[in-house]
Amino acid sequence: MKIVSWNINSVRFRLDIVEQFLREAAPDILCLQETKVIDADFPAASFRALGYDHVLIHGQRMHHGVAIISRVPLAEDDRFDWQANREARHIGVRLPNGVRLENVYVPAGGDVPDREVNPKFGQKLDFVQRMTEWSASLNCPTILTGDFNIAPLPSDVWSHKALLKVVSHTPVEVEALDRLQQSNSWVDLGRHFYPAPARLHTWWSYRSPDWTKNDRGRRLDHMWATSDVAQAARSHQVFEACRSWLKPSDHVPIMTEFDF
Template sequence: MSEPLKIASWNINSVRARLDIVERFLVEEAPHILCLQETKVMDDIFPGDLFRRLGYTWQILHGQRMHHGVAIMSKVPVREDDRFDWQANGEARHVGVCLENGVRIENVYVPAGGDIPDADLNPKFGQKLAFLQRMIDWSTALDSKPTILTGDFNIAPLECDVWSHKQLLNVVSHTPVECEILGRLQASNNWVDLGRQFYPAPQRLYTWWSYRAQNWAESDRGRRLDHMWVTPDIAGKAVSHRVAEPARGWTKPSDHVPLITEFAF
């Protein structure tokens, strides 16, 4: 491929409810590959016709009724591969494919973890930590496979990844225990965080704004919950990375916005 390979990742928060903005994004940005999280639809009723009309011939789906769900839509050939059960209960939170050049793409939707950052009081928080530990076990065993790991990690790891470190220290998604385990995941295979490779800390770099905000742009109480990591052997192939922040202001938006990375493979 002579042009860079453009890969996007987006927690769409129900793909069928947001087809209009999905189509707008695909027309305006034309990524070769789109990784979706929280599709909230079974595979047999996934709206694949829209994607096919726009050239996304390869559609790798892992859906679930009303909850969770991930998908990879591609204009370039991919081989269907893995659906890891890192949640250990059958939830549709991962799908992985392999490109023709041997690079793997792993698309993940990490559990949010509920509201109370205590595994004893809140089983959902414990499930989130166990999910990440299973990811660490997988990552440690990856060996030398060139891999892109992307999706909604539901953790904003750095102080500058949230609008107020002090006020969010005890809020799920930015607690010390979550940041520590995500740090161990990153260290387990020396993952390169492309967001911070292109926008070094402490630059502002949010990907999520709550629906509760009356004016999300004015209050700007954002968090960086969505990430694109790569193994060190392909970090140098990433030629651009950005957050499509204007999408948060589109009609009927997701609370997340897309990440877009171009790779010169």
């Protein structure tokens, strides 16, 4: 089973490249973040035309939004409010083999890494803390994936020194993500297959006219698994080339293949 996570940054605006990716990579399940569309306007018919008959969505007008699109049946649709303000940032399902699949879009956190002057940064840290509390009580085989908006390792960013005070790589965010990982001994599948300091960037800013020229990437997108599920993981791939497709997202897809 191939499972993909992709922050698509508007599923309707980028539907053409999503369809292209599905035809070329042929994943069994696609987890999307930042769909930016209410449920009634989600382009489910386009996915069903490609054989993805199971479409579970948690949308919001213009902002946020997550979805899980699948060729295999899905059950137990959960939507956790880790943001504590009803933003559409999580959707979870159970796969036919009993494994839980949780798709999450962690808040970006604004520009200033100080919760006193930037409430968005505090909301981000609180979001991760709520995830940690959920994780600590988790007692079933689970895959946790999505846009975590945190690049934890020095090799997860183009310059560790330059980004130590930049939101997404600050020590306080890294420590929060470490606590989440340790709360249930999550296996970071990206680094399981590509140990640091291997290149594994998944995001490049739109601010650069040519993202390939300065190549200032960060690894913001992750796929984790509880230890029992991680044993079934066979490969992990980052589709960096998608960043150069027509009307690209600033994120690229990541995919893990499991032996189940």
